Amino acid sequence: MSRTLDAVLWGPRDFVDRLARTAPARLAVTAFGGIIAVFVALLSLPVATASGHRAPFVDAVFTAVSAVSVTGLTTVPTGEYWSTWGHVVILAGIQVGGFGVMTLASLAGLAVSRHLGLTSKLLAATETKTTRLGEVGSLIRTVVIASVTIETALALVLFPRLLQTEGDAGSAAWHAVFYAVSSFNNAGFVPTPEGLVPFLADWWVLLPIAVGVFLGSLGFPVLLALAGTWRGRRRWRRWSLHTRLTIVTSLVLVVLGTVTIGAFEWTNPATLGSQDGGTRVLSALFAGVMPRSGGFSTIDVGQMREATWLMTDALMFVGGGSASTAGGIKVTTLAILLIAIVAEARGDRDMDVWGRRIPRSTLRLAVTVSFVGATAVLVACLVLLTLTDWTLDVVLFETLSAFGTCGLSTGVTAQLPDAGKYVIAALMFVGRTGTMTVAAALALRERRRVIRYPEERPIIG
Numbered sequence: 001m002s003r004t005l006d007a008v009l010w011g012p013r014d015f016v017d018r019l020a021r022t023a024p025a026r027l028a029v030t031a032f033g034g035i036i037a038v039f040v041a042l043l044s045l046p047v048a049t050a051s052g053h054r055a056p057f058v059d060a061v062f063t064a065v066s067a068v069s070v071t072g073l074t075t076v077p078t079g080e081y082w083s084t085w086g087h088v089v090i091l092a093g094i095q096v097g098g099f100g101v102m103t104l105a106s107l108a109g110l111a112v113s114r115h116l117g118l119t120s121k122l123l124a125a126t127e128t129k130t131t132r133l134g135e136v137g138s139l140i141r142t143v144v145i146a147s148v149t150i151e152t153a154l155a156l157v158l159f160p161r162l163l164q165t166e167g168d169a170g171s172a173a174w175h176a177v178f179y180a181v182s183s184f185n186n187a188g189f190v191p192t193p194e195g196l197v198p199f200l201a202d203w204w205v206l207l208p209i210a211v212g213v214f215l216g217s218l219g220f221p222v223l224l225a226l227a228g229t230w231r232g233r234r235r236w237r238r239w240s241l242h243t244r245l246t247i248v249t250s251l252v253l254v255v256l257g258t259v260t261i262g263a264f265e266w267t268n269p270a271t272l273g274s275q276d277g278g279t280r281v282l283s284a285l286f287a288g289v290m291p292r293s294g295g296f297s298t299i300d301v302g303q304m305r306e307a308t309w310l311m312t313d314a315l316m317f318v319g320g321g322s323a324s325t326a327g328g329i330k331v332t333t334l335a336i337l338l339i340a341i342v343a344e345a346r347g348d349r350d351m352d353v354w355g356r357r358i359p360r361s362t363l364r365l366a367v368t369v370s371f372v373g374a375t376a377v378l379v380a381c382l383v384l385l386t387l388t389d390w391t392l393d394v395v396l397f398e399t400l401s402a403f404g405t406c407g408l409s410t411g412v413t414a415q416l417p418d419a420g421k422y423v424i425a426a427l428m429f430v431g432r433t434g435t436m437t438v439a440a441a442l443a444l445r446e447r448r449r450v451i452r453y454p455e456e457r458p459i460i461g
Contacts (some may be wrong), residue, residue, distance in 0.1 A: 032432065039064035039089060041149075042093065043086060044057065044060045048082060048083060048085055049081060050082060050361055055184065058075070063078075064093060067090045069097060069428045070097045071187070071188070072296075072406070072407020074189075075411050075416065078090065079193040079194075080189060086366075091181055095185065097187075098181075098184070098185030099144060099147065124304060125129075137439075147274040148184075150212070150223075151224065154179070154183060155177045155179075155180035158180060159173060159176040162175050162176050180188075180212060183296070184325070186326050186405065188407030188408075195297075200298045201278070201279040209296060210285065216324060217292040217321055217325070218247065218250060218320065219246060219320070220323045220324065222321055222324075241356045241358075242322070244354060246321040246332055249332070250320070250321065253291075253331065255288070257311070257315050260308075262281070262284030272284065289316030291316045292396055293319050293327050293404055295406050300411075301409060312408065313397060313400045314453045326404075327431040328373070328431070329371070330434075333369050337370065339358060373403060376403060377400060380399040381396055381399050384420055384424075388420060394412055399427060403430065403431040404431060405432050
């Protein structure tokens with residue numbers, strides 16, 4: 001009996017282990033496709049809508065993809081259209097999607113690092129070595145515990161303030177949990193029709209949400225490194241190169257986004273111009289964090305200036321950290337490209353940073369991921385420009401928000417034709433699984449050739 005039970009339990013684990021080692025791309029795509037299908041079915045039930053009528057299939061698909069890919073784009077108003085049951089389904093989709101992203105990305109990173117046995121340490125792949133992870137079950141448990149701990153802390157911080165504003169303990173607790181889960185998983189969904197606009201000047205509500213978005217965008221390996229430092233088990237000087245690059249680049253992008261958005265919108269009466277000084281600073285900071293793949297907004301994105309849109313486009317394309325709930329090409333990809341540019345400008349033979357040399361294969365992978373991401377956005381833009389009469393700046397913003405699983409919108413998502421909704425849904429799916437799976441698949445295909453051809457340099461530039 002015991003052997004039979006072990007066979008039942010370990011069979012799927014062996015299968016996932018083998019698939020993670022040999023075909024991480026197939027594992028990610030299949031898993032997310034199956035999860036999305038389940039949530040499409042749940043949101044298609046009449047009980048999921050406030051009206052009690054079955055939601056149109058395209059809206060159920062779009063919302064399910066947006067929830068599981070933790071994006072936040074919507075074709076119907078979340079707070080008004082869906083019932084309490086629908087909100088629970090959406091929140092479950094966000095949570096499952098967040099768990100799945102970090103788990104599958106960590107498994108892919110493990111495979112890429114050539115530590116092919118899941119009994120080895122996950123963080124050997126990122127040099128953190130803060131904890132010992134065993135099989136798939138141990139990995140999932142660690143991701144779940146870390147996520148739930150942070151989400152619980154965020155909910156406990158938000159609850160007292162929401163209780164003051166709403167007056168009902170049950171409603172305040174539900175909204176605190178919803179915002180905590182949505183922020184840490186970088187989903188951007190809001191459970192009320194007015195969203196976060198009533199808290200425009202409320203640091204107690206907006207700052208924890210911004211912190212949750214930032215932490216969720218760092219990635220699971222980085223969070224474990226920070227936890228080890230907090231507990232005194234590891235000094236910051238012993239952080240891995242991946243952890244340092246992720247934290248430094250993320251902080252630089254947040255500061256850059258806050259300063260530029262604040263500067264561009266400071267005198268815009270439709271956004272920051274009508275606010276007092278302290279509220280402007282909070283709104284600029286909040287808007288600067290959201291392109292990390294957060295998707296929340298307290299000001300009307302559609303009323304922002306085109307320069308702000310362009311800056312936000314660039315930040316959304318980059319996204320957050322690897323093995324995180326954020327989308328985009330990832331901050332480490334940007335960091336590698338910038339390091340390569342600096343090395344080339346200096347005439348250095350190697351790409352060195354903080355006493356470590358980055359292999360050229362990593363640069364090739366960064367270029368590939370960036371090109372694949374840009375190509376996906378380009379194709380989606382061409383299709384949407386054909387399907388709609390919108391201008392390029394609007395279309396580019398929507399597609400980059402979908403690819404970066406950010407969820408910010410100029411307000412035109414609901415106006416998409418059905419074909420356009422499917423295009424954006426596909427782009428959200430690609431943005432969630434695409435760069436991760438491409439990186440894993442290509443990194444596992446390294447070939448060693450006995451014969452090498454003579455070297456010759458074409459003219460560049």
